[in-house]
Amino acid sequence: MQQAIPYEPSLFPVRAGGGPPRSRRRRALLLNPSVVAGGEQQRPARRGEDAEEEEEEEAEQEELAAGVRESTRRAVAESAVVVFGKRGCCMSHVVNRLLQGHGANPAVREFGDEEEAAVVGELETISGGGRGVVQFPAVFVGGKLFGGLDRVMTAHITGELVPALKDAGALWL
Template identity: 45%
Template sequence: MQYQYDSDNYSRTSVAERVVRLASGSAVVIFSISSCCMCHAVKSLFCGMGVHPTVYELDQDPRGKEIERALTRLLGAGSALPVVFIGGRLVGAMDRVMALHINGTLVPLLKEAGALWL
């Protein structure tokens, strides 16, 4: 797992543009809160599959609350975290990731994004 802290100048881009840029930076990107058990579970799922996601811990980012609000708007849901992007595309929160895993479509999606080789 690669933990990131993005220190770019926030005034140059909107928060929504930053989310899109960050989400496109790696094959698998997880926006997380370090103390959240659901976030830990989704990170463990990917690591257990041999995927090395880029993780943005929003509670360690000075502007993390702004990013969290942007993700909530993007999802159109109450609780946004964790939020997963695969291949730069929004997958969704924990429920969506688990649904893809259970129905067998998560692995092909990860392979298509170049996050999983086998």
């Protein structure tokens, strides 16, 4: 009988900053619950403080998006096969296992909700935007958008997947 492995968030890659970016006020609220509960430490917001926090948060979001765009571009350029999917997505796991079953070793890039918009934008830019909206899991073979789970399964059934992987250099046989 098989035993389930307990979920640990540390199994997934995290940003160097330790999670999604937070403004100073959000960090203070997380570290000091009395501020939220209406304790004595709560003070009225100064004029312009909210605008500063919003600007900081926008700058953090832009920095995160720039890093995600660069790593996405690099992953597509450097790997013969790349699977992009949401963290913990079962369909990404299925695509990955199917490709591994053929002997390919795809690079897998998983991301959270905070990175999704940046990844989608960059993948649409890379693919040329001519094939419609990028859906996850998105599989890139040889630097070109191959498709999602449905396209990979169709190519597998019709026998087109192995030649595509060979042309991309993902299979050596």
